[in-house]
Amino acid sequence: MKWHFPTLLRIAVTAFVLTAGASCLGGTKVLAQDALRIAAIVNDDIISVRDLDARVRMVITVSNLPRNAQTFQRIWPQVLRSLIDEKLKLQEAKRLSIDVSSDELERAKRAMEQRNKMAPGSFDRSLRSQGIQSETVLDQMRADIAWVKLVRRRFQSTVEVTTDEIDDALNRLERNRGEPQFRIREIVLDSNDPSVNDEEVAERLVNQLRSGAEFDAIAREFSQGATAATGGDIGWTTREQLGDEVGAAVDDLQPGEISDPIKTIFGYQIIQLEERRILSAPNPAKAKVTLKQVFVPVPPSSSPEAEASQKSIATAVSETAQNCEDMDLLAAELNSPAGTDLGTLEIGELSAQLREAVIDLKVGELSEPVRLPSGFSTIMVCAREEPESDLPGRDEIANQLRAIKFETFAQRYLRDIRRDAFIDTRV
Template sequence: MNALTRRLVGGLLCLCMAVGLTLGSAQPAPAQSGSLRIAAVVNDEIISLFDLEVRLSLTLLGASLPNTRENRQRLAGQVLRAMIDEKLQMQEAKRIGITVSDQEIAEAIRRIEMQNQMPQGGLDRMLAGQNIPRQTLEEQLRAALAWRRVVARRFSSGAEISDEEINEQLAQIEARRGQPEVLVKEILLPVDTPEREAEVRSFAERLVSQYREGAPFEGLAQQFSQSASARVGGDIGWIGADALDEPLAQAIADLPAGQITEPIRTVLGFYILKVEDRRIREQAPPSDAMVSLRQIALPVPLDAPPERLQEVAGRMREAVAQTAGCETLPDVAKSLDAPAPIDLGRVRQGDLSPAIRDAVATVEVGKASAPVPLPGGVSVFVVCDRESVMSDLPSRPEIRQRLENEKLEVLARRLMRDLKRAAFIDIRI
């Protein structure tokens, strides 16, 4: 397989992770009698050994791991458990009447093509070139979309995010300004039952070894992590040390950029963290903001008494109160018997005189400043446009989406735990 095909398949894997699971089987080996044996029974459905073999091939491909007998043996247990989870997810979707139409599957495939800059039909040709049946991809996408709807139907009301929660997040981020932050990626391997403790720990240690032998962390996270961040290669962004639980914070406290931790046991399971970079959060000063201004000026003699300045300022204050943006300024100036408005153009806020800079600093776009006494008269300044200083604060919609995803992830994990407890699962290998 050439490098371009590998990158495309890796991109497809990431896109399928974005809706909840990995892409279907790749380069299936010829079916043999042994491969048709049952690998697991999940309630009334089976997973054959052949199903497991082709999923292993794709998992190794997506994680950029060598497709060796040793790697297949090491990963078989974890991959089989992921396939069991998918069976349970589809069974739950069927139970509550959730279906995914063929049209939705076609649209999902077209989105994959567009996001990978492929022509329409290009995905089919690529799959055919790798001996992957289109049906396999369709089934995987159908399961992913169905599970997402199961979670949304069950928990959407419980995952609502209030404005207060968003405000709290913004305040916490802003409070870290001037403080050190770390760019972190994660892999989470949950421990569902005490009996699996040793198995999951061993698997986590193998992933650490694979990374140190050259496997990309992002591919390992996409394939094996059970956190919502798996869809973006485990990236959880820039965080302060106080954003992590104590054992995680301690593990990365002195970790150099580019290094990963050993597996860290938490209440959820085992984490592997990677430090990508470190920084001190700063922001350019407000004086760097660019504003477009127009000015209305009323002349007042230099020797006029203060009462005269106050009278003119009052008239201007009343007139500009009716301002509805820069387009109405000629009418405002005419009502004041003032000269035509002056277009000051686009200027850096810090380059304005102190009096004008202070007057327009907090003025909204389309609104006028308070009257400003200047040599020779009184002026008001209307902000026609403002190019704010680039901020590293996330937007409110971004924060809302992240918090909702975190809540849904916790609730979905609980649902999976309950489904497993109620299911008949017979692993035969």
């Protein structure tokens, strides 16, 4: 079974199990006497070689990386950095008395069952079937939930999305109607550490990604951008929003392809293009309308004078009716041979003459008399449901902007915590 990880709950799940005090991956072996060695000290906590080994194996498993000693050697420095950051998050949550209740853990377990299409209540049993201790997974859940609660509590009063910001986002989308729109994922590398060559790390990751590694898993583990928690997914965006360097790279990509490392003011970025589409206006023919008519017949043998007389009656209807109830009354007075209710349907389903007559009508408005083969029909729109726009709604945009702000504050917060911490790496 393949596990899919929730946005804010990156769970350390691996099918590799340390047995008899030793584990092995492509010739790399962690013996019992080595497993308890210290990989890093983070303030008052330690990360053991066993911890590091297990996490590397998890990353290799969920990221679909090559399972060999070379991969292990290449990724362990970045994995250790992730473990250190997790320790710092847990310590900060503890310092500020952030607790995770049993109900919150249960909800997280149920959410994971739903996401992975597991039977309700099968969480513990499913983990045991893979040789995984459920408490290990719950520890990771507890840490991630605590960090989310901490960030929300700390920045709740700071993160605000204004009406102007929503309007600006909608206006940008409107300006770009008819232009390409891109769904992309990103990995941002900006270590702020002169001893780390971000360009070299980016090139290695690109090679692994092009060899089949899972982009979202790599982004969650290695990206230092605000979108890391969502697997690097920045959603739909436009050329204008991407900037010159990234925009130029995306122009040359086909869906599914990975860019070369891109040097930007934020560090190095790696981009995967998932989809490309044209942002278009809603199709007015998809609007649903509820229609009523008053039909005035014109017999086939009628003279031009008689036809003109019937048309004048239809015109009088269009000048008299004020609402849909009036349409029923007028049809009854005229003994109209056709029913008044035309039903509810899409404008595109109407005949060409009726479609042209009602496509621009608002609710309560009447058409001019429409000449049909057997007479004249005057039509009123009683209800109208516009087609869904491919633009996101205001609430969706507000949620997107709010999430980006929270993630940005969270990254800065973690950077400050890391700067003030005592960290001693020993491997």
